[in-house]
Amino acid sequence: MTLRRLSEQEIQAELDTVPGWKIADGKLHREFQFSDFVQAFGFMSRAALLAERMNHHPEWFNVYGTVRIDLTSHDCQGLSTRDFKLARELSALVDG
Amino acid sequence: MTLRRLSEQEIQAELDTVPGWKIADGKLHREFQFSDFVQAFGFMSRAALLAERMNHHPEWFNVYGTVRIDLTSHDCQGLSTRDFKLARELSALVDG
Amino acid sequence: MTLRRLSEQEIQAELDTVPGWKIADGKLHREFQFSDFVQAFGFMSRAALLAERMNHHPEWFNVYGTVRIDLTSHDCQGLSTRDFKLARELSALVDG
């Protein structure tokens, strides 16, 4: 599948669909806070499954209960609909 | 740590502290249902961390959204307080 | 994708491609042994990612370093090429 790089206007429209996410350094970014490492890693395990299923993997950082995620599409050197799709799925894991 | 095998009376008292769990084949048993494999495995990942921390590992079975757990203490050839402690921690993961 | 149920003859031919696996109760079965729970669960985490990517989930059991896996295809009420594909991928994780 060829990924198309979204325009600034498209990115702004997509951002409205993913509360809590913002653009940082050109990437789709969100920080998640959990009560402890067990909860944080439980989230990461579910996120890993979603990412592998989409074949779209995050850049992510964890320390204890904090998980920071950055999404970008290397294939189009920018953001694609795939980034926002994964962001919506990740949000659904925690926002219920 | 030496584990002491709980008496039938003690087991009944402990069972009152872990709703959803029952004794089956002499083991402390509960079946968990999740909406899909991602949720089930997310639970298993958190459960694995708790189990490793306690150095007390479950017998468990999974298929798709179903996770069945059996706890027993090999050291005392029966049930110990450790089984009920792990059961309480596992329940807390899903019962909130 | 419609899954076709393999014939007995096809199953025997496929079995030759997955050393260590056998048919048990009509399912494709293998038992894996690891040195401890950490190694066993590390395998399970990788297996979970492969399964989710294929959207083909195992029935599996774990206790400490033992992992028993049964594969079957509910859609065709038997074994399909998908079971053998997942078996080959799981074997590759441990057989190197």
Added chain:
Amino acid sequence: MTLRRLSEQEIQAELDTVPGWKIADGKLHREFQFSDFVQAFGFMSRAALLAERMNHHPEWFNVYGTVRIDLTSHDCQGLSTRDFKLARELSALVDG
């Protein structure tokens, strides 16, 4: 357990026991490379279990097959023997 901050001399001696690790920004650092995300996350799952068991959690970053780990001991605002113990256990997962 009170953690004691290691001296520069002690750190240099400990570093000899953990090939591949170095000091970066005052933290014990190593980058691991795996063939793909499945292998990288399988490592992370095992590492998470070790970390939770030690109650000593890494700062770590992952993208696809890359895992970067930074260890430090907040309690002593520096490096302790615990950081090197976890580093040795993490190395053992991959170095065999």
